[in-house]
Amino acid sequence: MTVPADVLLEGPRGRRLCLELALLLAPDLRSPVMRLAGALDPASGTSRVTLVLAASDDDGPAMHPGRPDATTPAGVAARIASINPGDISDSRILDAFGQSVGAARGWQEPDGEDVLAALPVIRESLLPVAGRVLASTTGPWLASARRTVQWHLDWRVPEDPVHLPGSPREALAAWARGARDEEERARHDRPSDPRAPYSGTWWSLPEGLLQTVGNIPAALDLVEDAAGEECATAVPVRGGGRTFEVAVEEDWAALCREYPLDVTASRRHDWYRTTGRAGSWVIPDWERVAADWDAVHLSALGYLRCATRALRVEADTASVIAGWNPDTTVWLTDVARESVEPRQAWRRHQDTMAWAPARQTG
Incomplete structure (x- = not known):
C-alpha cells in the first residue's frame, strides 16, 4: 500500500x-x-x-x-x-x-x-x-509491523551479564499501583493550572517490562532522552501471542478508549508544555490491556505520525505517546524468549559517533 x-x-x-x-x-x-x-x-x-x-x-x-x-x-x-x-x-x-x-x-x-x-x-x-x-x-x-526476530537492548558494557526482564504480571501490577498512587497525590499536591511549573511522570509506557526493537543497528540511535550511551548488547528475542499494532492515531486512541486510565493530574503540566493543550488526559491501563494482548508494537511510521502531540481520544480527553521509541514492542505477558541467534555487542566510535560491532557475546 x-x-x-x-x-x-x-x-x-x-x-x-x-x-x-x-x-x-x-x-x-x-x-x-x-x-x-x-x-x-x-x-x-x-x-x-x-x-x-x-x-x-x-x-x-x-x-x-x-x-x-x-x-x-x-x-x-x-x-x-x-x-x-x-x-x-x-x-x-x-x-x-x-x-x-x-x-x-x-x-x-x-x-x-x-x-x-x-x-x-x-x-x-x-x-x-x-x-x-x-x-x-x-x-x-x-x-512494517512487529518482526518475528526482535532485539532487546542492554546499554551496559558487553562484559556485564545481560538478563531479560521477567515477571511481567508483577511488573504491571507494581506499575498500576504506582500510576494510581501518583495520580492521587498529584490531585492533592499539584495545582490545576496547566501552566504551573510542576513536573512528574511524562512517559506513557509501562516500566519494568521487556522491550524489543526490530532493526539493528538503526535502533541504537533512535532513543528518546538518551544519556549518551557508548555500549550496547543486542539480545535476540522471539515471541508469539497477540500483538496490538499502533500505526495511526486511531490505534492509540482505541487502546485509550477501551482501557482508559486517567492521568490528568500527574501529566497535565508536562503535556500542556509539550502540546499546548489543556484538558483531561488518559493513557492505556496496561495491566488491563495485558488481559487481551500479549504485546503492543509502535511502528516507526506510527511514531513519526503520532509521538509528542495531543491525540484525540474522546471529545474531552486526549493522550500523548511519549518516551516510547520508534519500532519498539513492549511485551505485556510472558510469551517472549531469547532466540538462538547470537547476541551482538556494539560500541560507539568516539571520532565518528557511529555504532560498529564490538564482538559477539555468548
Whole structure:
C-alpha cells in the first residue's frame, strides 16, 4: 500500500525528520534555520541561547545569485523546495531520524526547529522530501509491523551479564499501583493550572517490562532522552501471542478508549508544555490491556505520525505517546524468549559517533 507523503508530516517527529534531511542536503540553510528557530523557540531568552558566527562579506545570499533569501520562513521554504529529493539516501534518512528522536521532549515545550517545521509554508515545502523518504528502501521498514526476530537492548558494557526482564504480571501490577498512587497525590499536591511549573511522570509506557526493537543497528540511535550511551548488547528475542499494532492515531486512541486510565493530574503540566493543550488526559491501563494482548508494537511510521502531540481520544480527553521509541514492542505477558541467534555487542566510535560491532557475546 502506498502511503501519501503528507502522512509523514502529520506529527512533530515526522516533520522534524524531513527538516533535518533538508539541512543535510542544503547545509547553507543551517544558519538561517538556527536563527529562525531561535526566535520561535518558547525558551528563547530563557534557557536557550543561540550563538551564530558572524558572516563574512562573501557569505550569505549574495554568494548564490538567484537563490531564495532564507531569512524568513517563506525564504527557507523556497530554498527547501529547490532541493533535489533524489539525493536522499537511506543513511541520510536514518541520520535525520535520529536527530528527530533526539529532539523529542515529552516533558517541555517543543524546540524552535519543531515550531518552524510546523509552519504551513515549511510543511508544504517538505512534501517532496517526505515523499522521497516513503518511496525509499527504508520506507517499507518504517511502516512494517512487529518482526518475528526482535532485539532487546542492554546499554551496559558487553562484559556485564545481560538478563531479560521477567515477571511481567508483577511488573504491571507494581506499575498500576504506582500510576494510581501518583495520580492521587498529584490531585492533592499539584495545582490545576496547566501552566504551573510542576513536573512528574511524562512517559506513557509501562516500566519494568521487556522491550524489543526490530532493526539493528538503526535502533541504537533512535532513543528518546538518551544519556549518551557508548555500549550496547543486542539480545535476540522471539515471541508469539497477540500483538496490538499502533500505526495511526486511531490505534492509540482505541487502546485509550477501551482501557482508559486517567492521568490528568500527574501529566497535565508536562503535556500542556509539550502540546499546548489543556484538558483531561488518559493513557492505556496496561495491566488491563495485558488481559487481551500479549504485546503492543509502535511502528516507526506510527511514531513519526503520532509521538509528542495531543491525540484525540474522546471529545474531552486526549493522550500523548511519549518516551516510547520508534519500532519498539513492549511485551505485556510472558510469551517472549531469547532466540538462538547470537547476541551482538556494539560500541560507539568516539571520532565518528557511529555504532560498529564490538564482538559477539555468548
